[in-house]
Amino acid sequence: MARADSLAKLAFAYGVHLTRRRLTRPRSQVTKLLETYAADGIRPLLKEERERHPQLIGCINCGLCALAAARIGSVRLPDLATSYMRLYARLGEAGSDLSGDSPELEAASAACPVGVPLGEVTAIVRRLAAG
Amino acid sequence: MSAPSAHDVCVIGGGVTGAGIARDLSLRGLSVLLVEKGDWGGGTTGSSSWMIHGGPRYLEFDWDTTRLSTQDAGYIVSMARNMVYRVVFIIPVLPHDRNNIERMETAMEVYDRFQPLKHAHPHVRLTAEEARQVEPGLAADVIGAVTMEEWGVDPHRLVFANVQDAIAHGARALNHTRVLDLLRDGGKVIGVRYRGPDGATSEARAKVVVNAAGPWVPEISRMAGATVQLRPAKGVHIVYPHRISNFSISAESIDGRDLLMVSHAGFTLLGTTDDDFYGDLDSVDVLEDEVDYLLQAFERVFPSIRAYRPVRTTAGVRPTLFKWRRYEDELSRRYAVIDHSPDGADGFVTIAGGKLSMYRLMAEETSDVVCRMLGHQAPCVTATRPLPGNESDVEPPPELGRRCGITTLAAMKLQSRHGSNAAAVLQDARSGRMVCRCEPITEAELAHAARHEQVRTLADAFRRVGLAAGPCAGGACVLRAAAVIGSELGWSAAQRFDAAREFLRGAWLGRAPVLGHMGWAQEEMAIGAHRGLTN
Numbered sequence: 160m161a162r163a164d165s166l167a168k169l170a171f172a173y174g175v176h177l178t179r180r181r182l183t184r185p186r187s188q189v190t191k192l193l194e195t196y197a198a199d200g201i202r203p204l205l206k207e208e209r210e211r212h213p214q215l216i217g218c219i220n221c222g223l224c225a226l227a228a229a230r231i232g233s234v235r236l237p238d239l240a241t242s243y244m245r246l247y248a249r250l251g252e253a254g255s256d257l258s259g260d261s262p263e264l265e266a267a268s269a270a271c272p273v274g275v276p277l278g279e280v281t282a283i284v285r286r287l288a289a290g
Numbered sequence: 291m292s293a294p295s296a297h298d299v300c301v302i303g304g305g306v307t308g309a310g311i312a313r314d315l316s317l318r319g320l321s322v323l324l325v326e327k328g329d330w331g332g333g334t335t336g337s338s339s340w341m342i343h344g345g346p347r348y349l350e351f352d353w354d355t356t357r358l359s360t361q362d363a364g365y366i367v368s369m370a371r372n373m374v375y376r377v378v379f380i381i382p383v384l385p386h387d388r389n390n391i392e393r394m395e396t397a398m399e400v401y402d403r404f405q406p407l408k409h410a411h412p413h414v415r416l417t418a419e420e421a422r423q424v425e426p427g428l429a430a431d432v433i434g435a436v437t438m439e440e441w442g443v444d445p446h447r448l449v450f451a452n453v454q455d456a457i458a459h460g461a462r463a464l465n466h467t468r469v470l471d472l473l474r475d476g477g478k479v480i481g482v483r484y485r486g487p488d489g490a491t492s493e494a495r496a497k498v499v500v501n502a503a504g505p506w507v508p509e510i511s512r513m514a515g516a517t518v519q520l521r522p523a524k525g526v527h528i529v530y531p532h533r534i535s536n537f538s539i540s541a542e543s544i545d546g547r548d549l550l551m552v553s554h555a556g557f558t559l560l561g562t563t564d565d566d567f568y569g570d571l572d573s574v575d576v577l578e579d580e581v582d583y584l585l586q587a588f589e590r591v592f593p594s595i596r597a598y599r600p601v602r603t604t605a606g607v608r609p610t611l612f613k614w615r616r617y618e619d620e621l622s623r624r625y626a627v628i629d630h631s632p633d634g635a636d637g638f639v640t641i642a643g644g645k646l647s648m649y650r651l652m653a654e655e656t657s658d659v660v661c662r663m664l665g666h667q668a669p670c671v672t673a674t675r676p677l678p679g680n681e682s683d684v685e686p687p688p689e690l691g692r693r694c695g696i697t698t699l700a701a702m703k704l705q706s707r708h709g710s711n712a713a714a715v716l717q718d719a720r721s722g723r724m725v726c727r728c729e730p731i732t733e734a735e736l737a738h739a740a741r742h743e744q745v746r747t748l749a750d751a752f753r754r755v756g757l758a759a760g761p762c763a764g765g766a767c768v769l770r771a772a773a774v775i776g777s778e779l780g781w782s783a784a785q786r787f788d789a790a791r792e793f794l795r796g797a798w799l800g801r802a803p804v805l806g807h808m809g810w811a812q813e814e815m816a817i818g819a820h821r822g823l824t825n
Binding site for chain 2: 161162164165166168169172173176177180185187188189191192193195196199200201202203204205206208209210212213216217218219220221222233234235237238241242243244245246249250251252253255256272
């Protein structure tokens with residue numbers, strides 16, 4: 160009975176929806192979506208970032224990059240690729256941890272056994288943390 | 291055996307429902323004993339999708355369940371602010387999907403009527419291009435999408451916050467304590483016999499015994515001579531140690547089921563299966579077939595999914611109410627509170643079925659029944675009373691970080707677990723020393739968990755503070771964590787090694803079904819690091 164009632168109500172809502180679609184002109188809602196959730200740190204990746212993303216989050220936390228270049232801002236280098244990249248856009252105020260000099264990221268990337276490009280990681284974390 | 295303790299109520303089962311009942315009854319002024327055979331939230335609760343949601347799919351079956359769960363989700367969001375966060379789904383529509391874009395938007399329009407109950411925003415509709423602007427990883431043949439908002443939650447912290455509040459109001463809460471039998475006096479259940487973590491057997495007398503054991507409900511009921519039939523259903527998730535996308539994504543499986551890739555605070559859950567389960571509830575394995583079933587569905591809408599490295603799987607069993615001749619997916623998520631007096635078991639109550647989003651309501655209704663049985667008159671206050679850590683606003687994370695010598699990110703994560711009590715957790719000289727860098731977790735927090743949060747094993751620490759939940763899966767931190775917890779609990783060096791070995795063995799069982807190429811790189815590093823342990 161509950162199911163029949165639910166399906167009947169959905170069928171009615173479907174009729175109302177189709178009628179409304181015929182009578183109103185659709186408008187883009189994507190800006191509204193992005194503005195609504197920007198405060199929650201929910202922001203999209205760029206197309207090129209998306210393509211590289213599996214490589215950017217490949218860190219296995221072995222710590223070898225820290226031997227080549229210790230810190231970026233107040234953050235130990237392996238932590239950038241693990242904990243900061245875990246959250247990426249939801250970094251909020253934690254972006255301030257990364258302010259300061261960038262170390263020898265190329266040397267650090269060369270030491271990485273799984274090939275995480277730390278320069279790119281730094282760029283994406285900084286971009287998304289800035290909002 | 292020591293003399294039995296005496297209580298008004300004994301609650302069996304330390305999942306979110308049992309913990310919620312213990313909290314509710316304690317706040318009503320009753321003396322409560324809560325017993326859990328494993329760790330708090332270690333069963334069905336911890337294996338959930340980590341969401342408090344209304345369940346728009348129940349709109350096809352039962353609008354009442356959707357209404358009740360959105361309403362209760364709203365209460366949970368208000369009382370557990372530190373541990374909830376918004377989860378925004380993109381629901382892409384592909385050619386030949388079961389529901390076309392108009393049907394999908396109709397469902398979301400109906401769901402929007404319930405969204406204000408849980409402080410969520412209404413849906414928006416996206417064209418194919420807009421959908422790929424929001425999530426560039428979507429498949430090229432997506433023809434449009436709608437969005438849907440839900441709330442994510444850390445269920446382990448939610449359970450423990452309920453336990454903490456129950457203890458603060460006089461309850462006694464024992465984890466790693468298995469009920470061996472119910473004490474009976476003729477047709478009345480008068481208490482429980484249990485074995486504690488030290489192996490000692492004890493008895494506790496109670497005027498009412500509540501069976502909130504989730505999928506183990508039938509087993510406990512049999513001890514009282516009562517029969518409760520469930521239709522247990524196994525649910526499997528794949529866990530990725532990062533947010534793969536900032537927007538969660540839904541996908542249709544090969545058999546037409548709705549699956550979800552849920553972006554949580556620092557990790558992604560992809561699931562879930564829903565299959566009748568007939569096996570051993572204490573040993574639920576994940577099969578490679580189940581992993582493939584999930585990946586196949588997501589590859590269709592998010593083609594790069596196989597390029598990501600999962601770190602483990604979770605498996606749990608839902609305590610669904612029994613119904614014959616229905617597919618698992620069509621089963622109601624309703625619950626039932628059963629007074630077993632007519633079965634010849636006076637003083638014995640079972641709560642069965644339900645879902646995480648409705649746990650508070652389930653606890654309230656069960657507590658109402660218990661209070662009626664005891665002739666106790668006190669109103670439920672759990673809908674408005676904040677959980678521990680939510681009594682006041684948190685201080686700005688950069689300030690907490692500076693004061694305690696930790697990064698802002700570490701301060702944010704600490705507050706997500708402890709809310710406004712975060713600073714108190716760091717009242718320790720070791721506040722700035724990190725144990726788990728992926729999460730991140732300080733030595734001080736881990737020591738606090740062992741001292742004040744009933745952490746007895748490394749797996750308990752995983753649940754309480756997220757130890758080893760990150761990309762290294764414990765490879766870099768498990769030995770150090772064993773040393774910190776061991777020094778609090780008085781473990782010998784051998785016990786510390788045993789604890790680390792036991793944790794790694796358990797973690798391996800969840801990781802083996804999802805190890806790909808990159809996973810093996812991680813695994814080899816961990817094996818090398820722990821070689822001394824395994825010899």
